[in-house]
Amino acid sequence: MKKIFGGINLSWLKLxxxxxxxxxxxxxxxxxxxxxxxxxSDLTVTFEVWIFFGIFIIMNSKSAKDSALKCFVFFLIxxxxxxxxQDIINHTNLFGTYYRFWIPWTIAxxxxxxxxxxxxxxxxxxxxxxxPMLLFIGEEYAGYxxxxxxxxxxxxxxxxxxxxxxxxxxLAIFKNKIAKYGGLIISCLLVIGVAIICxxxxxxxxxxxxxxxSKYTFDDSYKVYLLDKKYGDLSIKYESGIEDWxxxxxxxxxxxTIMVLESPDGNKTLFDISIRRDTYSIKEKSN
Numbered sequence: 450m451k452k453i454f455g456g457i458n459l460s461w462l463k464l465x466x467x468x469x470x471x472x473x474x475x476x477x478x479x480x481x482x483x484x485x486x487x488x489x490s491d492l493t494v495t496f497e498v499w500i501f502f503g504i505f506i507i508m509n510s511k512s513a514k515d516s517a518l519k520c521f522v523f524f525l526i527x528x529x530x531x532x533x534x535q536d537i538i539n540h541t542n543l544f545g546t547y548y549r550f551w552i553p554w555t556i557a558x559x560x561x562x563x564x565x566x567x568x569x570x571x572x573x574x575x576x577x578x579x580x581p582m583l584l585f586i587g588e589e590y591a592g593y594x595x596x597x598x599x600x601x602x603x604x605x606x607x608x609x610x611x612x613x614x615x616x617x618x619x620l621a622i623f624k625n626k627i628a629k630y631g632g633l634i635i636s637c638l639l640v641i642g643v644a645i646i647c648x649x650x651x652x653x654x655x656x657x658x659x660x661x662x663s664k665y666t667f668d669d670s671y672k673v674y675l676l677d678k679k680y681g682d683l684s685i686k687y688e689s690g691i692e693d694w695x696x697x698x699x700x701x702x703x704x705x706t707i708m709v710l711e712s713p714d715g716n717k718t719l720f721d722i723s724i725r726r727d728t729y730s731i732k733e734k735s736n
Contacts, residue, residue, distance in 0.1 A: 454621040455569065459509035459519065468523045471502065472530025480535055486725065488606035493531070497589045497611050499524075500582055503558065503565070508622065513566040520562030524555045573627035579618060580635060586611055587639035594643060595652040599726050600703030612640055651701065658683070658708070658722070658731055659696035665710065665718065668694050672711040680706050680724055700724050707734070 478484045479493040492498040503520055510516035528551045532544035568575040590611035596604040619632025661667055673683045673696050681700035688695050696710070708720040708731065719734040 450617065450621045453505065454508040457509045459506065461519075461522075464506070464519050464523055465526060467502075468526035469530065471523075472527035473534055475527070475531045476534035476538075479531065480538065486600075486603060488604050488610075491593070491604060491607040495589050495592070495607075497586055497607065497614065500586060501614060502527075503561065504582070504618065504622075507562055507565040508569065510562075510566060513563045516566035517559045517563035520558040520565075521555065524551075524558050528555060568622055571623055571625045571628070573625055573631075575623060575625065576619070576628040576631045576635075579622065579628075579632055583615060583618065583632065583635050583639065586615055587636075587643060590615065590639065591643045591647070594647050596726050598647060599652040599654070599701070603703070603726075615640060652726070653681075654698075654700040654724070654726060654729075656698050656700070656729065657688075657695045658698045658729065659710070659720075660691075661694040667696075667710060667712070670713045672709075674709055674711075675706050675722070676709065677704075677706040680704055683708065698729075700729070 475493055478490045481490070484490040502523065506519050506523055507516045510519055529544060529548055532548050535541055535543050565578060568578050590608065593604045593608045593611060597608045615636035616633065619629050619636060623629040623632065659665060659673075667673075667685060669685050669687070671685055673685055675681065675683060680702050681698060683699075684697050686695055686697045687693070696708075703725050705721070705723045708722045710718040710720070721732050721734055723730045
């Protein structure tokens with residue numbers, strides 16, 4: 450582990466090859482349907498893996514200037530490739546639409562790479578440089594732990610990656626006891642604290658799945674429920690904004706089940722419903 454964080458001769462050629470591979474791989478994961486909403490595509494939307502790349506470059510650079518320039522060039526190559534590869538294959542315009550959001554981050558890698566290099570001085574204040582990155586990863590970990598709990602085992606690998614890097618970074622980067630164990634304490638507090646919060650307040654996906662109208666007519670005299678209660682709870686509520694009745698859902702778990710809309714006289718309309726962390730699909734069952 451120490452070799453990864455400071456024992457590699459990171460030449461410019463190696464850096465450029467690494468940037469190209471990272472950019473192309475990310476683009477492929479963004480396009481593959483089988484990778485969608487899994488750990489393999491998570492690096493297309495969040496920062497935990499890119500933080501790893503940044504720290505890896507910083508710890509294997511020869512000077513603060515070298516670190517700043519290599520971080521900048523790595524992200525200058527990898528991020529445009531993420532969009533350009535997709536544009537070439539899918540004939541889209543993602544580069545023109547989305548890359549502008551990465552420009553400030555790419556520029557910011559220059560001071561971040563420069564300042565980050567001073568973690569290699571192995572002083573207690575190096576923890577002040579690492580701490581914001583630990584907090585950032587902690588935030589990503591909270592989001593992915595919530596997603597994993599809701600739709601296990603999706604995003605489990607990313608959750609484990611976040612926990613692992615939180616523990617590894619202070620231990621691998623520092624020899625100074627204050628920085629090493631101070632960072633380890635911060636990381637452990639983040640890991641344990643986020644886990645407790647997620648257990649006490651498990652993830653819930655609140656949404657509206659059906660509205661009263663010409664096709665389906667109902668009010669609060671009707672009953673609505675899921676055949677498998679583990680997926681959540683349904684209720685019929687009056688929405689004053691639209692002045693009509695809606696079927697409201699509090700989903701607690703991803704999966705597929707059947708929704709039942711039952712009239713006062715016992716007539717039932719059945720729906721196949723597929724639940725994911727932040728979306729769903731619903732279709733009336735055919736007779």
